[in-house]
Amino acid sequence: MSERTAAPAASTGPAAGPRRGPMGGGGPMGMGAPAEKASHFGPSARRLLGRLERERLAVVLVAVLGAASVASTVIGPKLLGDATNIVFAGFIGRQFAHLPAGTTRAEVISGLEHQGNGQMADLLRHMDFTPGQGIDFTSLAHLLMWVLLLYVISAFFSWAQGWIMNGVVARTTFALRQDVEAKIHRLPLSYFDRMPRGELLSRVTNDIDNVQQSLQQTMSQLLQSLLTVIGVLAFMFWTSWLLAIIALVTVPLTIVVTQQIAKRSQKQFVAQWRHTGQLNAQIEEAFSGHALVKVFGRHREVEARFAAKNDELFDASFGAQFVSGIIMPAMMFIGNLVYVVIAVVGGLLITSGSLSLGSVQAFIQYSRQFTQPLTQLGSMANLLQSGVASAERVFRVLGAEEQEPDDADAEPLRTVIGRFAFENVAFSYSPEVPLITSLNLVAEPGQTVAIVGPTGAGKTTLVNLMMRFYDPDSGRITLDGVDTRRLRRQELRDAMGMVLQDTWLFAGTIRENIAYGRPDATEEEILDAARAAYVDRFVHSLPDGYDTMLEDEGANVSAGEKQLLTIARAFLSRPSVLILDEATSSVDTRTEVLVQQAMSALRAGRTSFVIAHRLSTIRDADLILVMEHGDIVEQGTHASLLEAGGAYARLYQAQFAGAVVDEV
Known part of the structure; x- marks a missing residue:
């Protein structure tokens, strides 16, 4: 079967709407994409995270490793605080080396109090x-040594967590690409008529790539940051509830600042x-139609449109x-303010004897560990906003209305005889603009049915209905007496072959394209x-014959040669x-005669529909059928229609009448 996938390009109905060409503004280069509504961050983010459900075991393992890594990290400052206390205690102990051997700690503190040095006594009371x-x-x-071991363990768990999380993200986006690919094949032709090609390509490539990068850079770090906040907060309260409450002031302040900034950045x-x-x-349209832009001298307008966009x-x-x-500078500012307050209050607690020097030092480290993940969460906000915005665009593709599925009890397509019939068929691309109102047509097996008429008459729409690229609004189309809507689309199309005026070749060899x-x-x-x-006539002139690789859309063969392929x-x-x-619009006159002979042999015994503009190709x-405004206005043989002197005769005379030369 030939050129089935290219059929949308030939659709005359919707083409008049969104696809208006290089300067029309509705095609890929134009502004025909629907306007984006304000993003709903929450639902889109939940839907994106919901796609991790199939990786829940790996996510649980990531959470366990993250918790182990965080636990190893948050214990470190406590041990370092104890080490500081050992150093400070040794330093203080050496200050009393002049006292008699056997003097106890309690005696030293009592002596300081008797000397009126109560502040020093309070400092040493908890040491x-x-x-x-x-x-x-x-x-x-x-x-x-314990601190070093804990940090090594923390680094290993953190690395393992990141390695597993990267695999989770890669598999999730892999599945997302698969879902989008499968979805595209379930979408109706009307969706592609409305959606500019470049916009769709951007959603299934750039946006998915951005989702992957956002997840990779945020998921592992996000989990680590949340666990760190929880773990550090627990140790902060264990160390000093007063300093912990001071540190907690950053949480509501951080949330308010982040939310206010995020609201403005999401749009x-x-x-x-x-x-x-x-x-x-x-860009896609400008490059595809580069030659046309040059021919009409519109490059400056194209450049201006590009510059504006x-x-x-x-x-x-x-x-x-x-x-x-x-967000990041704001979080750092808040963290520094809290750090100053903690340092001042902590110093007062040390001098009052309420806390040891090591405990305050540990708490200052905890305060840094507490504000750092909050700052990281703030810095990740822009990545999350960007990733969710891209995910929302991808979800719009996944949420697009699909074509109606084949009937569950569809009739199997057996040996095709080839009798096509249109019974009171009505169809329009837009309800406001009727195209086909009441079409009746019967093509008997083995007949060659030619369809002619002016541009926009509905010729290609007729073909799209036969191929079930669209279904009629009312009436029915039958193949061998069976409503085509009762047949599976793929079985119906497997029985049909199509050659379009707009040729399409795929990357590969000439042999592979013929065998497509x-x-x-x-x-x-x-x-x-x-x-x-x-085709055999020109293939042998190519460097590798049938193994010649076709370049971009067959750029290394001529338009006529592409048509022959x-x-x-x-x-x-x-x-x-x-x-x-x-099908012979791009071949020369001599080749057309040969191809017409071959086509006659190909059509023998098969029902054939020929859409033609050159009426000389359909004389036999x-x-x-002569179509105007979606209706069949005349039908008959070439001779009978010429004799009738109607619409067909006028079309024929317009093509073959000699030029009228005005006499001077």
Whole structure:
């Protein structure tokens, strides 16, 4: 089967709407993409996190490793505080080396009180020292070795957590790409008629990549930061409830500041990715139609449109990054203020004897560990906002309305005879603009039915209905007496072959492109199809013959040669019903005669529908339908329609009448 996937490009109905070409503004380069609404961060974020459900065991393991890593980290400051106490106790003990041996700690404190040095006595009251004894280096070494071991363990658990989390994110986005790919194949043709190609490509490539990067950079760190906040908070309250309450002031302040900034940045991120998709659409169309832009001298207008959209993208990107970038400095400012307050209050607690020097030192470390994850959460806000904005755009593709599924009890398509019938068929691309109102048509098996008419008459729409790219609004279309809606789409299309005016070749060799409709075809069958379509004539002039790799969309062969390759593809598929949409429009006159002969042989015994603009190619058609405004206004043979002198005769005379030369 040939050119099935290209059928949307030939759709005449919707093409008049969104696809208006390089300067129309509605196609990929234009501004036809629907306007983005304000993002709902919460639901989109929950839906994105919900996709991690299939990785729940790995996520649980990540949480366990994260908790172990955090536990190892938060114990460290407590041990370092104890080490500070050992050093300070040794220093204090050496200050009383002049006292008689055997003097106790209680006697030293009592003596200080009697001397009126109560502040020093309070300082030493919570300190474990031995008068005259210096630093206990053995105990100090043991504590420092434990601290080193804990930090090594923490680093290992953190690395393992990140390694597993990266795998979780990679598999999640892999599944997301698969879901989008599968979804695209379930979407109706009307969706692609509305959605500019560049915008769709941006959603399934750039946006998914951004989701992956955002998850990779935030998920592991987010979990680590949350666990760190919990663990550090517990040790802070254990050390000093008063200092802990002071430190907790940062939490509501951080939340308020982050929320206020995030509200302003989210709209900017949504706009950023919307403009990215629209700019990609402009670039895709401008590059695809580069020759046309040059021919009509519209490059300056294209450049101006690009510059305008690029400026909009710059403004949105700058605004998003600037606004979200305020979070980090704001968090650091709040953290520094709290650090100063803790240092001052902690010093007062030391002098009053309420806390030891080591405990205050540990608490200051905890306060840093407490504000650092809060600062990290703030710095991750812009990544989260950007990732969720991209995820929302991808979810809109996944949430798009799908084409109606095939009937569960669909009838199997047996041997196709080829009788097509339209019974009171009505169809329109838009309810406000009727196209086909009441179409009745019967194509008998083996007949060649030609469809002619002016542009926009509904010729290609007729083909789209036969292929079930669209279903009729009312009436029915039958194949061998069976309503096509009762057949599985793929079985219906497998029985049909199509050659379009707009050729489409895929990356691969010439042999692979001919065999696209029948991958299991033998070498001899491929060569027979190539000879029948006169492909064999030019293939041998190519460097590698049938193994020649086709460049971008077949750029290394001519338009006529591409047309012959698509015809060979149809020959090889040997369909029961053949559809030719101006299939010889790109070949020269001499080749056209040869191809017409080959086509006649191909059509023999098959029901064929031929859409033609050159009426000379359909003179031998069994039935010619003349369409205007979606209705069949005339039908008959070539001779009978000419004799009737109606619409067909006028079309024929317009093509073949000689030029009128005014006499002077």
